[in-house]
Amino acid sequence: MYLKHFGLERSPYKITPDTSLFYEGGNRGAALEAIKYSILQGEGIIKVVGEVGSGKTMLCRMLEVRLPDYVEIVYLANPSLSPEKILHVIAMEMKLPVAQDDDKAKVMQMLQDYLLEIHAKGRQVVVFVEEAQGMPLETLEEIRLLTNLETGQFKMLQIVLFGQPELDENLGKRQIRQLKERISHHLSLDTFDKKDIQSYLNFRLRAAGFKGADLFSQKLAGMIAKYSKGLTRRINILADKALLAAFADNSEEIKPKYIKLAAKDSQYIALELPVWAKVGVVLMVMAMLMSLGWVVRGFEIEQKIESNTQVISDKNDASDGNKSNLSLRFNGKEQVASLNSEAMSLLLQKRLKRTALWLRDNAESRYSIQLLLLDETRMTALDSFLKRMKEQGLIEDTYVYLVTKNNQLVYGVLYGGFRQYSDAIKAISKLSQVLKVNKPFVRDMQSISTEYI
Numbered sequence: 036m037y038l039k040h041f042g043l044e045r046s047p048y049k050i051t052p053d054t055s056l057f058y059e060g061g062n063r064g065a066a067l068e069a070i071k072y073s074i075l076q077g078e079g080i081i082k083v084v085g086e087v088g089s090g091k092t093m094l095c096r097m098l099e100v101r102l103p104d105y106v107e108i109v110y111l112a113n114p115s116l117s118p119e120k121i122l123h124v125i126a127m128e129m130k131l132p133v134a135q136d137d138d139k140a141k142v143m144q145m146l147q148d149y150l151l152e153i154h155a156k157g158r159q160v161v162v163f164v165e166e167a168q169g170m171p172l173e174t175l176e177e178i179r180l181l182t183n184l185e186t187g188q189f190k191m192l193q194i195v196l197f198g199q200p201e202l203d204e205n206l207g208k209r210q211i212r213q214l215k216e217r218i219s220h221h222l223s224l225d226t227f228d229k230k231d232i233q234s235y236l237n238f239r240l241r242a243a244g245f246k247g248a249d250l251f252s253q254k255l256a257g258m259i260a261k262y263s264k265g266l267t268r269r270i271n272i273l274a275d276k277a278l279l280a281a282f283a284d285n286s287e288e289i290k291p292k293y294i295k296l297a298a299k300d301s302q303y304i305a306l307e308l309p310v311w312a313k314v315g316v317v318l319m320v321m322a323m324l325m326s327l328g329w330v331v332r333g334f335e336i337e338q339k340i341e342s343n344t345q346v347i348s349d350k351n352d353a354s355d356g357n358k359s360n361l362s363l364r365f366n367g368k369e370q371v372a373s374l375n376s377e378a379m380s381l382l383l384q385k386r387l388k389r390t391a392l393w394l395r396d397n398a399e400s401r402y403s404i405q406l407l408l409l410d411e412t413r414m415t416a417l418d419s420f421l422k423r424m425k426e427q428g429l430i431e432d433t434y435v436y437l438v439t440k441n442n443q444l445v446y447g448v449l450y451g452g453f454r455q456y457s458d459a460i461k462a463i464s465k466l467s468q469v470l471k472v473n474k475p476f477v478r479d480m481q482s483i484s485t486e487y488i
Contacts (some may be wrong), residue, residue, distance in 0.1 A: 037281070040287075041282075045243050045244070047242065047245070047274070048270075057093060057132060066222050066224060067098065069222060070098060070195060071101055073193075073219060073220045074102065074195070075106070081222070082195075083226030084221075084222070086226065087268070089267060095197060106244075107159065108130060109161070109166065111162060114167065114477075115460045118174045118176070120256050122143060125162060127141050131146070142248060162193070164198075164383050165197050167196040168200075168202035168204075182194065196218075201478070203339065227266075230253075233256035239249065239274075247375055262297075273297045274297075274302065277296075280297060369379040380421075382425065383414070385439070390435050397452060399454060400452025401480055402477050403480060405448075405476055405480040406433075407446075408447050409442070409446050410443055410445050417448070449478065450470075456477060
């Protein structure tokens with residue numbers, strides 16, 4: 036719509052990966068070359084971790100462009116593959132004559148024969164695993180076994196795991212430690228800072244045919260950095276909407292008000308709190324923690340409640356609107372915690388208590404869906420989210436748990452409990468678009484119980 040207005044040949048800020056618009060700043064070019072080098076050296080398993088919208092898929096597409104023709108690429112984009120099917124899927128992607136009912140030993144032999152043939156011709160095969168944080172641990176372990184296929188000096192199959200930070204959490208589990216030991220390179224995609232954002236935005240404009248002076252100043256880049264948190268997908272969304280707002284206003288320059296409008300339209304501003312509110316919320320949370328018997332020094336939680344914390348009874352359902360008493364067993368001793376409703380809403384209190392019971396008694400569910408993670412300064416946003424879930428009739432299957440990350444209290448929001456991974460994936464597909472904004476993903480109950488305070 037705005038292309039002609041700004042003299043552009045194509046859209047500069049599409050959120051779908053376009054390799055002709057690849058920006059090598061922000062350490063992206065260096066990461067690409069590092070992955071490429073590791074693949075060509077035959078170094079086994081490579082791990083690339085980045086937040087949602089940080090550009091992992093773009094790196095996948097760029098590797099397809101930059102790797103030599105003698106490297107055959109296999110994509111695994113479905114994280115819900117079972118360990119029984121992973122070898123079949125890889126073999127099928129390699130166009131091998133595999134039948135669904137072939138046993139694992141036969142499929143493994145076919146893979147080995149094919150890889151030996153490929154290697155004899157001076158060729159390589161690399162498997163890209165996208166959304167690896169969503170793969171069952173058993174499937175990841177099955178992938179590790181593929182790295183045992185090797186000649187005397189060379190791995191016959193290279194594997195690149197692309198995932199969100201939860202991938203590191205999964206790899207930290209004892210039952211998957213052998214896979215972690217096989218990883219030769221660990222790469223992290225950092226978020227863009229203000230300088231990178233300004234360079235990125237103007238680079239993409241010129242790659243799309245823009246001929247004028249830079250449209251995005253350092254000030255505008257700073258605003259976008261604030262609302263986007265440095266994530267490339269958000270940067271693209273904000274820039275695209277800012278250009279559209281300028282076009283609607285018949286302006287040839289990008290003004291701060293257009294960035295703010297774009298942030299509001301994308302619901303990025305809704306998560307922000309003024310400084311005074313953040314301070315107030317933090318003080319209330321600290322008071323609440325101290326009432327629970329935790330010792331807090333600054334923002335450091337000195338004592339963590341053990342993971343076997345139990346809800347013994349609900350002394351009061353907070354019908355008086357002031358406070359509810361929640362009886363918890365900490366380290367084997369029963370204590371009563373008074374949760375002041377001024378610090379957290381009644382809806383949040385009830386979900387915290389319900390979740391504690393659910394995690395204690397739940398025996399049927401193996402998976403749940405992670406909808407949201409918000410730190411302790413964002414309780415207003417958390418309350419708004421829970422109200423939205425209640426309005427949609429989903430609140431009874433919504434659970435809230437507490438964790439600490441980087442010495443900060445964080446609220447995690449889960450939805451539902453599922454016996455099968457595939458059921459959780461189907462449930463994600465049925466969520467409303469509003470709930471899909473934060474890219475929900477499947478969590479296994481074991482990892483949730485491990486990190487739960």
